[in-house]
Amino acid sequence: xxxxxxxxxxxxxxxxxxxxxxxxxxxxxxxxxxxxxxxxxxxxxxxxxxxxxxxxxxxxxxxxxxxxxxxxxxxxxxxxxxxxxxxxxxxxxxxxxxxxxxxxxxxxxxxxxxxxxxxxxxxxxxxxxxxxxxxxxxxxxxxxxxxxxxxxxxxxxxxxxxxxxxxxxxxxxxxxxxxxxxxxxxxxxxxxxxxxxxxxxxxxxxxxxxxxxxxx
Amino acid sequence: xxxxxxxxxxxxxxxxxxxxxxxxxxxxxxxxxxxxxxxxxxxxxxxxxxxxxxxxxxxxxxxxxxxxxxxxxxxxxxxxxxxxxxxxxxxxxxxxxxxxxxxxxxxxxxxxxxxxxxxxxxxxxxxxxxxxxxxxxxxxxxxxxxxxxxxxxxxxxxxxxxxxxxxxxxxxxxxxxxxxxxxxxxxxxxxxxxxxxxxxxxxxxxxxxxxxxxxx
DNA sequence: GACAGGACCGGGGTCTCCCCCGATGGCGCG
DNA sequence: CGCGCCATCGGGGGAGACCCCGGTCCTGTC
Numbered sequence: 001x002x003x004x005x006x007x008x009x010x011x012x013x014x015x016x017x018x019x020x021x022x023x024x025x026x027x028x029x030x031x032x033x034x035x036x037x038x039x040x041x042x043x044x045x046x047x048x049x050x051x052x053x054x055x056x057x058x059x060x061x062x063x064x065x066x067x068x069x070x071x072x073x074x075x076x077x078x079x080x081x082x083x084x085x086x087x088x089x090x091x092x093x094x095x096x097x098x099x100x101x102x103x104x105x106x107x108x109x110x111x112x113x114x115x116x117x118x119x120x121x122x123x124x125x126x127x128x129x130x131x132x133x134x135x136x137x138x139x140x141x142x143x144x145x146x147x148x149x150x151x152x153x154x155x156x157x158x159x160x161x162x163x164x165x166x167x168x169x170x171x172x173x174x175x176x177x178x179x180x181x182x183x184x185x186x187x188x189x190x191x192x193x194x195x196x197x198x199x200x201x202x203x204x205x206x207x208x209x210x211x212x213x214x215x216x
Numbered sequence: 217x218x219x220x221x222x223x224x225x226x227x228x229x230x231x232x233x234x235x236x237x238x239x240x241x242x243x244x245x246x247x248x249x250x251x252x253x254x255x256x257x258x259x260x261x262x263x264x265x266x267x268x269x270x271x272x273x274x275x276x277x278x279x280x281x282x283x284x285x286x287x288x289x290x291x292x293x294x295x296x297x298x299x300x301x302x303x304x305x306x307x308x309x310x311x312x313x314x315x316x317x318x319x320x321x322x323x324x325x326x327x328x329x330x331x332x333x334x335x336x337x338x339x340x341x342x343x344x345x346x347x348x349x350x351x352x353x354x355x356x357x358x359x360x361x362x363x364x365x366x367x368x369x370x371x372x373x374x375x376x377x378x379x380x381x382x383x384x385x386x387x388x389x390x391x392x393x394x395x396x397x398x399x400x401x402x403x404x405x406x407x408x409x410x411x412x413x414x415x416x417x418x419x420x421x422x423x424x425x426x427x428x429x430x431x432x
Numbered sequence: 433g434a435c436a437g438g439a440c441c442g443g444g445g446t447c448t449c450c451c452c453c454g455a456t457g458g459c460g461c462g
Numbered sequence: 463c464g465c466g467c468c469a470t471c472g473g474g475g476g477a478g479a480c481c482c483c484g485g486t487c488c489t490g491t492c
Binding site: 419 | 478
């Protein structure tokens, strides 16, 4: 494992904890204190797991993952990243996951828990601290208001729904007309009904409305 | 914990495993064999964790989560769902997570691992089997082609990017002009450059382009 | 100093969007 | 049968979107 954190004291703490709680399970092969060092250390030592601080000089942990992913691995498996941070802010967590981390734990974690988390990430598991699992899964599950959608959407006729779908995808009236073998004027009539029924006022609002509800 | 699975034999197996490996940690308070039973059992026993089979008669595990979420809890905390399935298909996993599950493990799991997974989900952790963590996190991280985006996006000047962002969000030229303290004509000039540089032909295509690349 | 490029602004034109008004034919319902 | 709803089509018009052309400043480069 590679330990990346800008505080040497913290890295020493991780080493000490893992030496006792994780003896024989987790081996620290190297340390790094900023983004450049981290990228070099990954290339040199090819660790299975990188314990990665989120707030790191030189672009943060996300930058490390981005640069490691951009470099050729020479056929070797890329390391798995376990993010470690004092922050439990949603944007940090989600940004880190988007960046490619396979886990995110806060620094309130105990040594034994850290050993377990590292082991799990090494096995391919996803690991999240309790408070963070909520962010990740909620963001992933999305804000799908099933009940509200149906009530509005059911007011539309079949033909109106077809027109709505195409308009929301950015089709011009002319293109919708050609696609559905009807006149432009009919498309305008349907669109007028759609906007009125959905209480929207333009095709742009309609596009956002449909996009938020994943109707495209 | 509530065990939901349509095979009585499997439920018995879970009970037996948890009695030995999870003695004193995990207590099975009830069982259910289909969606209706599961929803009733949740209302009656209010378990902390529901071990939920994905392929279940009556709509699947997703239907259970949907109906439990729709019913008032009477102030009590809703249970956390741990999905359990023979399937490791991406659509099953992602659909289940979208449905609100806090974890997903396959039935190849051992008794000790199951105890650990249940304990973690009860604590609020997200738990995923190794092969599944890939699906979930990749789907969440999205298909972000950093390299392709930058080449196109870097051709835009700073001002063009600002205009592009607002237009992609559905702002009218007039609104963009007001927002950026410039004239409508200037907005048109910038938009013309944006469309030319990105090889797009309308604000609608631009909106889709930006939306696909999560630039909003 | 010439030259390029970016930010800024304008005229004028065509097309699209969105609304108002109208009409016809079909289909089910009381 | 009258009535309402739906799908179809049209005229007209105002506002906006998009594109063509023109221009003035400023800044950085050679």
